[in-house]
Amino acid sequence: ELKVEQNPLFLSMQEGKNYTIYCNYSTTSDRLYWYRQDPGKSLESLFVLLSNGAVKQEGRLMASLDTKARLSTLHITAAVHDLSATYFCAPERGGGADGLTFGKGTHLIIQP
């Protein structure tokens, strides 16, 4: 059974600071996804990481994947208030499109 451990679960930081969210998973997975969720809303896709060493960047967010360590990171650079949200990592279950197992989420608050 695929287990996902995400940390920290709660993060309060100031604008302009950098921080990293970590996502460890227990078994081999072909793909890993990162999502953003605003209160009361559904999920917004941020990144899909397909292979070992994959790195993707969009604005102030950068995600990476180390399949050997079963670790993905989401790095926030020079945080701004608009990035306040809950972030989920979700490795894909099984060997194909079998749905996702979500981490518990990181509730991120960025204060001016």
Added chain:
Amino acid sequence: GAVVSQHPSRVICKSGTSVKIECRSLDFQATTMFWYRQFPKQSLMLMATSNEGSKATYEQGVEKDKFLINHASLTLSTLTVTSAHPEDSSFYICSASVLNYGYTFGSGTRLTVV
């Protein structure tokens, strides 16, 4: 592209009644649809996987007789919460697997059972 339309967005029902939630793929054919449930301030948990034309596969601990899933066409999957009780109050989200794209999510349904 790859949009999933989910309705209703909010529903309040009385305890003991049934509620149907619909998810439609608007511009693609969704062979497989996933249904997730999210309790307040918690993560998303996969409830079941539905494949067009066949019975849904439920995750351990999910009552298949309570959460009826129908995936009768390539563009429509429905989740019916039967004999709903307050503990079924949750945020329900559908998701479709899209070839070479990943997963696309519906906008979610906030169910409140009173």
